[in-house]
Amino acid sequence: MPDQHRIVVPAQSGRSIRVSRGDLVRIIDPKGQQVADLWAFTSDMKDWLSTSNTRDIGERLFPKPGEHFYGTTGEPLLTLVEDASPGPHDMLYPACNHALYVRAGFDDHPSCQDNLHKALASEGVSLPFTPDPVDLFQNSLPQPDGRIDVFASINPPGGYVTLRAERDLLLVVTACSVDHYPTNGGTCTEIEVEVMAVR
Ligand SMILES: [Zn+2]
Structure with a gap:
């Protein structure tokens, strides 16, 4: 029987999750239109998910089911097993961050970048930099003229992806904090993560 547990990532926050090789990880948007930022680090912290390597090796803006997310050394760290969402997803944008909110006129606002580092601190990990995240359910495909902008997510309630x-x-995993722009449909909500250990 698979051993399963579920973690709730409250709105505008982040959580760390340790998983073992072979585990299935389902990232669920229960209320819909909520972007989830995802980072993956090897447990020795010597490698981490690289969005640029993933674009390069897969020769796509985002993997298709069956394809991998790669680390900085080109090793597969995660596989996209199932995409039960309409997409799109993003691997071009950085995490929302303090400077972005200051530019938008908010001096004190939660951000995915701060929430990443808080979640890492809870694991005793301090990083002097911020890898770019995988922005699940983020509706920001490049436009034909080369522009990029973030539109409201079209993910329906319950839309999810499953990774191995x-x-x-x-x-x-962070539940993106943007509430001054359409990104999250105008309301920030929670994200749920289910880990299924298949033994
Ligand atoms: Zn964010």
């Missing part, structure tokens, strides 16, 4: 860990990993 190809290494023992420390994952961080």
Whole structure:
């Protein structure tokens, strides 16, 4: 019988999740239109999910089911097993961050970048930099004229993706904090993560 547990990532926050090689990880948007940022680090913290390597090796803006997310050394860290959402997803944008909110006129606002580092701190990990995240359910495909902008997510309530860990990993998932722009449909809500250990 698979061993399963579920983590709720409250609105505008982040959580760390340790998974073992072979585990299935389902990232669910229960209320819909909520972007989830995802980071993956090897448990020794020597490698992490690289969006640029993933675009390069897969020769796509985002993997298709069956394809991998790669680390900085080109090793597969995660596989996209199932996409039960209409997409699109993003691998071009950084995490929302303090400077972005200051530019938007908010001096004190939660951000995915701060929430990543808080979640890592809860694991005793301090990073001097911020890898770019995988922005699940983010509706920001490049326009034909080369422009990029973020539109309201079209993910319906319950839309999810399922990933398989190809290494023992420390994952961080944030429920994106943007509430001044259409990104999350105008309301920030929670994200749920289900880990299924198949033994
Ligand atoms: Zn964000």
